[in-house]
Amino acid sequence: MPHTLEWKxxxxxxEDDERxxxxxxxxxxxxxELTGHGTAHCHPxxxxxxxxxxxxxxxxxxxxLARQLLKTADRDIEGMGAPQPHGREVAG
Structure with missing residues (x-):
């Protein structure tokens, strides 16, 4: 059951005046829709x-965004009643 999706x-x-x-x-x-945020500061x-x-x-x-997507997948897996695989990292 192959399928193809396009995610945008x-x-x-x-950038602000404070670098x-x-x-x-x-x-x-x-x-x-998921939203990710990131910040970088330039040292003076x-x-x-x-x-x-x-x-x-x-x-x-x-x-x-990756952390959010992994958390969403974990919730979806749990919602299907699937057991947590041993040793699988839970997204945090």
Whole structure:
């Protein structure tokens, strides 16, 4: 029973005057929408390289979203009455 889906992801990056970059990531699965957030701060003594802030903030937003997606999958597995496999990490 193969199937194909397309999930859409939108990533918005914002940099403020205080050398902080924020990422807002939205995953739309067609049936649900999850939002991840990430932030990066440039230390005052470091060179201001916006690309690094973008990468850090986006990576952190992706991590946030991944944790949420794993939690959702765990809840769905539990809802199906499936036992928790031994040694499986519960998303936290």
């Amino acid at each position: 992801v939108r990533l918005h990056l914002f 902080t970059t924020k990422a807002h990531l939205i995953l739309n699965t067609g049936t649900t 003594t470091d060179a201001n390289v916006p690309e690094i802030g973008d990468e850090l903030a986006a990576g952190r937003a992706l991590n946030d």
